[in-house]
Amino acid sequence: MSTAASNVLEVKGLTKRFGGTTALDHADWSLAKGEIHAIAGENGAGKSTLCKMLAGAIVPSEGSITIDGKTFSKLNPAEAKRNGIVMIYQEFNLVPELPIYENIFLGKEITKFGVNVDKAAMIKKSDELFHQMGVKVDSRKIIADISVAYCQLVEIAKALMENAKILIMDEPTAPLTNQEVGILFEIIGRLKERGITIVYISHRMEEIFELSDRVTIMRDGKIITTREIGDIDQKEIISLMVGHELGMDFPVRGKTERSAEPVLSVRNLTTDKIRDISFDLYGGEILGLAGLVGAGRTEIVRAIFGADKIKSGEIYLRGKKTDKLSIHKAISKKIGLIPEDRKRQGVHLELPILHNMTLLQLDRISRLMTINPKKERAGADEFVKKLRIKMGKLSDNASSLSGGNQQKIVLAKWLANEPDILFFDEPTRGIDVGAKAEIYELMDELRSQGKAVIMISSEMPEVLGMCDRILVLYEGNMMGEVIGETATQDDVMTLASGLKLEK
Ligand SMILES: Nc1ncnc2c1ncn2[C@@H]1O[C@H](COP(=O)(O)OP(=O)(O)OP(=O)(O)O)[C@@H](O)[C@H]1O
Ligand SMILES: [Mg+2]
Incomplete structure (x- = not known):
């Protein structure tokens, strides 16, 4: 199916190093026209890094990207868009104070006689885009007032506006309800019918099997394999991701001594x-x-x-x-609360990983207002091991962590407070599946304590x-x-x- 001629994109030796970390290691990879291509891998495997280089968000350290026969050693976001690559990030890229239609036309406003912004025309065109997607959205609504599901629809509409040929979605269903996932899948189906290639990053196995034509599995910055979805099963994907067989069993419930009151x-x-x-x-x-x-x-x-x-x-x-x-x-x-929306309520990207993990317990580790760095570090090290947090140094900013590892930091922060x-x-x-098991064990440990x-x-x-x-x-x-x-x-x-x- 994927002869070189039908490939819309090819990547050769693509590599990204962040200081001492090799986030992507000499990847050779290709995308066929009109396919839905899933990427699976543990937290920190390099999925987002690969895609961000295609979208021009980060500059490769080595290697090349070929789109429709044109070869680039790096792309900036404008070039990527011009060549039809649009990425919807784990964090959306919308201006909360502005209405939907202005977000869709940001920087490309339709004008009347070249001066006045033509609001009506932009609303009309936005409505058309949503119509193409098969959903009803009032494009005059303000972004801050709509749910994450709608934000995602706006991002897709933006991509259609850009005439995307390759649409990359980084964990699009993570914040969605089941019903919303259904709507998203229908839209993805329609985009595919129009010949748009979809790259789909997800930790949910069922979705990968329901949606994709092919799946690429990544581990430790390397592309392990790409397979037709009919030629692989869930168990094999997981063992290729983790590098060994993994039982998905829950911890055995011990006889818990429930408190009297x-x-x-x-x-x-x-x-x-x-x-x-x-x-x-x-x-x-x-x-x-x-x-x-x-x-x-x-x-x-x-x-x-x-x-x-x-x-x-x-x-x-x-x-x-x-x-x-x-x-x-x-x-x-x-009392601790690990919130649903951890990205918005939990991580301070501009602070070091260490401080993110110890924010809540500064009184405990500090004595006479000075933080005891040894204690702070020892506690943090323990959680890094326990939750298998993949990172460089504790002094690196949280922004250097992959999405899933940022979530683990929020978990560590609350657990460190010993609620x-x-x-x-x-x-x-x-x-990811491997770390899920660790979280189950951690919860079980709390119960037995x-x-x-x-x-x-x-x-x-x-x-x-x-x-x-x-x-x-x-x-x-x-x-x-x-x-x-x-x-x-x-x-x-x-x-x-x-x-x-x-x-
Ligand atoms: N800006 C950065 N600075 C330093 N290291 C980074 C940066 N961005 C990513 N990394 C590192 O590169 C590796 C790959 O990260 P990436 O975000 O691609 O993972 P991922 O597969 O998308 O994971 P997740 O499923 O958790 O989103 C990780 O070890 C991460 O810590
Ligand atoms: Mg990611």
């Missing part, structure tokens, strides 16, 4: 999004919150942490009634595999509780769809 109790909690929610959380257990996206799982956490206004209801902490918590108060009360109660909101999203853990996850096997009890929500209401060890996916789905269990 609950450490956190919620009674009749009601906000705009949730109604009459009551539950108890004990030390030594992992309590799951399941439900479809929008069912109110994150909203419970937001209410407890004071992000959403509580209309009625009470929160008890270790038996004592408490006002809503602020993040600040929570930290001093040894007694810990909320994990989608803890394994964007995390008697800590209280709440886990929110959209991945059903993960919820069933990890949680002792699971509370299932539907449209802001508590539908019921099931036991992790005995419940089935069906039980949880039934409750999550607003139905009762027949028992």
